[in-house]
Amino acid sequence: MSSARNRTHRERHRSDRIGWLRAAVLGANDGIVSTASLVAGVAAAQASHGTILTTAIAGLVAGAMSMAAGEYVSVHSQSDTEQADLEREQTELHAEPAAEHRELAAIYVHRGLDPALAKEVAQQLMAHDALGAHARDELGLSATSSARPVQAALASAGSFAAGALLPTLVVIAAPPPALLPWLCGSTLVFLAALGALAARAGGAGMLAGAWRVTFWGALALAVTWGVGTLFGAAV
Numbered sequence: 001m002s003s004a005r006n007r008t009h010r011e012r013h014r015s016d017r018i019g020w021l022r023a024a025v026l027g028a029n030d031g032i033v034s035t036a037s038l039v040a041g042v043a044a045a046q047a048s049h050g051t052i053l054t055t056a057i058a059g060l061v062a063g064a065m066s067m068a069a070g071e072y073v074s075v076h077s078q079s080d081t082e083q084a085d086l087e088r089e090q091t092e093l094h095a096e097p098a099a100e101h102r103e104l105a106a107i108y109v110h111r112g113l114d115p116a117l118a119k120e121v122a123q124q125l126m127a128h129d130a131l132g133a134h135a136r137d138e139l140g141l142s143a144t145s146s147a148r149p150v151q152a153a154l155a156s157a158g159s160f161a162a163g164a165l166l167p168t169l170v171v172i173a174a175p176p177p178a179l180l181p182w183l184c185g186s187t188l189v190f191l192a193a194l195g196a197l198a199a200r201a202g203g204a205g206m207l208a209g210a211w212r213v214t215f216w217g218a219l220a221l222a223v224t225w226g227v228g229t230l231f232g233a234a235v
Contacts, residue, residue, distance in 0.1 A: 031163025
């Protein structure tokens with residue numbers, strides 16, 4: 001038998017990236033949009049360059065911490081729910097193993113297995129790892145979808161800071177009289193690139209991904225610029 005036949009067949013699925021990709025894209029998008037919009041609003045109100053830069057840095061730090069805290073609490077709540085379901089399932093496995101076996105077999109029958117084969121599969125899987133089989137096939141829990149609060153919090157905070165750093169660097173580099181055009185133009189480019197890269201990583205269309213992210217970013221910039229102009233004129 002050739003070595004090619006013996007070689008292990010490996011597959012890479014994009015679903016493995018769902019957890020960290022969602023947090024990273026959300027954080028980076030939030031960082032770019034919220035910081036650029038905040039700066040646009042303050043700049044439109046005729047604030048000084050020093051005030052605008054301080055606002056950008058404060059927005060970066062506060063936003064990163066807020067993202068980390070919010071993501072941690074949210075994902076930890078999901079983790080608590082998953083753990084409670086697993087504990088309840090473990091109790092049921094100890095109390096009524098026969099009923100749990102029938103329940104698992106019924107799931108496999110519903111998926112298309114012959115009843116006799118479904119019972120045999122359920123029996124063998126429960127003998128190997130009863131809780132794991134029920135977690136996966138009854139509760140829909142797996143290592144890929146399992147909640148990881150710390151990982152999600154760090155990914156959100158880091159990606160937000162990375163995203164927010166981009167408009168902050170524009171504030172530093174752009175000439176003050178042309179700050180708003182530089183900021184708005186570069187922000188739309190950043191968002192389009194982020195949307196396209198995220199779509200590519202997830203296996204979706206890059207153009208559609210770039211368009212939807214850029215549209216909402218442009219809307220946020222326009223609204224905050226209008227608010228800043230209004231309040232700046234009022235003062």
